[in-house]
Amino acid sequence: MPDAAVAARASDSTRSGTAQQVDVAVVGAGFAGLYLLHRLRKAGFSAVVLEEGGDVGGTWYWNRYPGARCDIQTIDYSYTFDPELDTAWTWSEKYATQPEILRYLGFVADRYDLRRDIRFGTRVTQATWDDSSERWQIATSHGAPVSCRDYIMATGCLSSPKPPEIDGVKDFKGQIYFTGRWPHDGVDLKGKRVAVIGTGSSGIQSIPLIAEQAAQLTVFQRTPNFALPAGNGPAPDDRKGFFETDRAAYREQARWSMAGVPYPQQMDVSWQLSDAERRARFEKAWAAGDLVHILTQLWADQGVDVDGNRLVGELIREKIRSAVKDPEIAAALSPHDHPFGAKRPCLDTNYYATYNRPNVTLVNLRQEPIKAITSGGITTDKRSVDVDVIVFATGFDAMTGAIMAVHPISGRGGKSLSDVWAHGPQSYLGLTVSGFPNLFMITGPGSPSVLSNMAVSIEQHVDWVVDRLAEVRNAGFTTMEATEAAQAGWERHMADCATLTLHRL
Numbered sequence: 483m484p485d486a487a488v489a490a491r492a493s494d495s496t497r498s499g500t501a502q503q504v505d506v507a508v509v510g511a512g513f514a515g516l517y518l519l520h521r522l523r524k525a526g527f528s529a530v531v532l533e534e535g536g537d538v539g540g541t542w543y544w545n546r547y548p549g550a551r552c553d554i555q556t557i558d559y560s561y562t563f564d565p566e567l568d569t570a571w572t573w574s575e576k577y578a579t580q581p582e583i584l585r586y587l588g589f590v591a592d593r594y595d596l597r598r599d600i601r602f603g604t605r606v607t608q609a610t611w612d613d614s615s616e617r618w619q620i621a622t623s624h625g626a627p628v629s630c631r632d633y634i635m636a637t638g639c640l641s642s643p644k645p646p647e648i649d650g651v652k653d654f655k656g657q658i659y660f661t662g663r664w665p666h667d668g669v670d671l672k673g674k675r676v677a678v679i680g681t682g683s684s685g686i687q688s689i690p691l692i693a694e695q696a697a698q699l700t701v702f703q704r705t706p707n708f709a710l711p712a713g714n715g716p717a718p719d720d721r722k723g724f725f726e727t728d729r730a731a732y733r734e735q736a737r738w739s740m741a742g743v744p745y746p747q748q749m750d751v752s753w754q755l756s757d758a759e760r761r762a763r764f765e766k767a768w769a770a771g772d773l774v775h776i777l778t779q780l781w782a783d784q785g786v787d788v789d790g791n792r793l794v795g796e797l798i799r800e801k802i803r804s805a806v807k808d809p810e811i812a813a814a815l816s817p818h819d820h821p822f823g824a825k826r827p828c829l830d831t832n833y834y835a836t837y838n839r840p841n842v843t844l845v846n847l848r849q850e851p852i853k854a855i856t857s858g859g860i861t862t863d864k865r866s867v868d869v870d871v872i873v874f875a876t877g878f879d880a881m882t883g884a885i886m887a888v889h890p891i892s893g894r895g896g897k898s899l900s901d902v903w904a905h906g907p908q909s910y911l912g913l914t915v916s917g918f919p920n921l922f923m924i925t926g927p928g929s930p931s932v933l934s935n936m937a938v939s940i941e942q943h944v945d946w947v948v949d950r951l952a953e954v955r956n957a958g959f960t961t962m963e964a965t966e967a968a969q970a971g972w973e974r975h976m977a978d979c980a981t982l983t984l985h986r987l
Contacts, residue, residue, distance in 0.1 A: 512540015713771030742935025
């Protein structure tokens with residue numbers, strides 16, 4: 483449905499100055515927001531979803547850059563709450579593209595008639611807890627304000643683009659694009675001199691396709707990331723066979739697995755295996771093109787022991803050296819500053835081989851930092867590069883960015899969430915914050931979310947929140963709030979868990 487037509491479906495009441503009265507207000511119409519609206523309706527709550535974009539999709543509405551795909555196999559990157567929905571949609575590829583994921587979310591919205599309770603083109607500008615009425619008062623950029631008992635942030639972990647911190651951006655006379663806010667009608671880069679700044683997930687996915695169009699591509703990299711080939715195509719026969727044979731068992735195993743994908747727990751540690759056995763396991767994982775496989779199925783100590791992890795890292799660096807012809811470029815693309823898996827690795831399609839193209843240049847910002855962006859290009863400590871287009875693949879203000887974009891969020895006694903989180907976010911379960919009654923976050927900071935399959939995490943978090951709201955209502959209470967002691971206990975628990983892994987490094 484066209485954006486304008488979708489936005490036009492907002493009810494007349496939202497155009498007046500009178501506050502829209504609902505039980506629950508949800509921010510965001512992505513994977514989490516859509517499932518929240520469905521669950522809230524079934525639980526008997528009135529709800530409205532406030533969405534800045536022109537249609538459903540969340541991060542998949544905005545992230546339209548070349549090569550954008552999910553990095554979890556789409557057979558797993560799906561809703562599981564309705565068995566009929568599970569059989570009604572068939573993915574075309576092992577890793578679906580952004581357009582197909584967006585079509586899927588639109589299909590879900592249509593199937594459950596969700597759009598009628600979504601206000602598109604509406605950004606939340608302020609959220610204030612009223613102690614006297616025990617309700618949240620929500621100010622919006624468009625239409626009526628909202629008054630609600632419960633306020634749920636389904637804004638996503640990776641949805642607020644991180645602005646560049648480089649002098650001279652406004653001086654550039656060419657075209658500037660952000661992977662996180664790519665134009666909906668696409669960009670023609672044919673024959674252009676293009677600079678891409680950043681080699682995280684969006685950079686790794688987009689660089690090979692940009693290189694095919696551009697006359698000259700210059701990649702500016704500060705920190706290399708681990709990437710492995712996606713090997714995209716139809717869903718693997720073994721995974722598809724298990725799924726089709728018993729969908730219920732497959733989904734149940736995923737819910738209780740460590741990563742949200744039904745793989746068995748690996749028990750062998752690295753030193754129990756010979757060099758040949760380790761290499762065989764690695765080659766199988768590399769060929770599988772599956773992040774969860776390579777993160778969990780090599781040996782049990784790869785995520786907790788420096789030596790066990792170093793073995794994985796060196797095998798991947800060996801692959802990089804074999805793919806990239808220039809040894810100096812291969813070395814620059816090889817990560818050494820973090821253990822494998824301590825940062826989420828990336829899936830790629832011909833990423834490393836792209837640096838063998840004659841029209842592609844890598845600038846190592848560790849050796850020559852960017853000094854400034856000028857009217858005609860980019861200047862480093864060692865050179866000036868003239869470009870027509872700059873693509874910022876600089877990622878997102880992760881975890882807290884989209885939450886803090888609503889400013890201020892004022893809780894009990896007028897305290898501001900930005901002040902409470904001034905020295906870092908604190909939460910209970912990553913879902914609630916002490917001092918902010920009836921405020922909930924889905925996959926918020928401090929939750930076990932981005933370390934697993936987000937689709938499974940989202941459903942678990944939504945179910946927890948809606949179940950608690952129903953319990954509070956049925957018990958005759960009006961508010962729910964984490965105690966400071968519970969929140970501190972959760973923070974200690976997270977810290978204790980992290981010290982056992984290489985995420986501490």
